[in-house]
Amino acid sequence: MGLVSVAPLPGHGVSVGALVLLRHAEHPAFTEREEGLGRLFAARAGAAMSAARLYAEQHAITQVLLRELLPPKLVQVRGVEFAGGYRASEDAEQIGGDFYDVHPAADEDGETFALLGDVSGKGLEAAVLTGKIRNTLHALHTMAGNYQQVLELLNATLLSGSGPMRFATVVLASARRVRPGEDASLKDITAISPTAGGAAGEMISSGRDLNRFFDALIQGRLLYPAELREMQRTRPTGSDDGRRYGLGMESRPLPCGGVYWGHTGDFPGFETAGGATAQGRRASIMVNLGPGSSDAQSDDMRAALETALCADRPGT
Structure with a gap:
């Protein structure tokens, strides 16, 4: 017969197991100090195992909640x-x-x-x-x-x-x-007030007036020279078409050489593009879209605008 010492592994209210120590019969019996050391090890091991099990359960619950809340x-x-x-x-x-x-x-x-x-x-x-x-x-x-x-x-x-x-x-x-x-x-977009766009949507005008505005701005008839220079101080946007952005105005290179200055805009049902060159050419385009714009439509509009600005006659 051998010698056996059993110590419970206490957990949070429930035992998580037992620590069993065996010793061959030829060896002396467990001393009181050895049994005390075994009980101390069992107590700490039980607490660690119980905490690990509790953590695993809480982690599983947390992962379920994260999947639902993310x-x-x-x-x-x-x-x-x-x-x-x-x-x-x-x-x-x-x-x-x-x-x-x-x-x-x-x-x-x-x-x-x-x-x-x-x-x-x-x-x-x-x-x-x-x-x-x-x-x-x-x-x-x-x-x-x-x-x-x-x-x-x-x-x-x-x-x-x-x-x-x-x-x-x-x-x-x-x-x-x-x-x-x-x-x-069909979708009725007239119920949406363009004033929701703030200053970008509250101006009511025509293509002719918009062309006059762009021409007067670029030719220096609206701002002092220093103000216009600051407005045309641009930074690259990182776009493939070479577009650069300044203070509320952007420049784009023209396929026929040079650049034009202007802006684009869209709102549910509409999209506009306009601009002018320093040589006096100007053009504006507006299309009705249903229900909204797409990259392909925007590309087509920009191509039409650049064609007008590169024409031999001034844009109208």
Whole structure:
């Protein structure tokens, strides 16, 4: 027969095992000091194992919560490209009050619901509210066509909750593939006031007046020479077309040589491009777009503008 010494491995309220020490019968029995050392080792080992198990459980719960509270991987919808990124301000706080989401339509001709928002505050408390907002909007996304009703229901849901009052800013949008043809539905963009664009959308003018404005600006009839020079002090934008930006005005190289000065702009339903050269050529282009612009359309507009500015006759 050998000698056995058993010591429990205590945990947080529950034993996590036992420490069993064996000694051959030919050796002397365990001394009181050896048994005390075994019990001390067992107590510390049990506490460490219990803490490790508790940490593993909490880590698993945290990972589940992070997956639910972090912005999801965006779903690509046929005909519409979505892109997004999320970067925490601190390594210790991976979640917070910023969020975005996309809810694809049930079929390829349906309306895809997209949202972007920010909750006041930061950290876990803000992240919990973002989760509540995302879940609520997920349940309401079938009503994507009525933004006002969706926001009113979301607001009522948030106000009915308990805890500290927080506010959130939410932007809702929808995208739907429109097939060309006589039966294609139309979007009424006249209900959107261009004044929402601030100074960029509050001027009502014509192409002729816009050309006169660009010409007067570039020829030095509107500003003092020092002011115009400061306005035309540009920095590169990094674009492939050589565009440079100054104080509210940009310069672009012309295919026929030289540069022109002007600006572009777009708003739901419209896009404009205009400019003038130091030699007195000027041109403006405006197109109606439904429902919005694309890179290809913008490229076509810029090509048309440059063709007009490179023509032998002054632009009109």
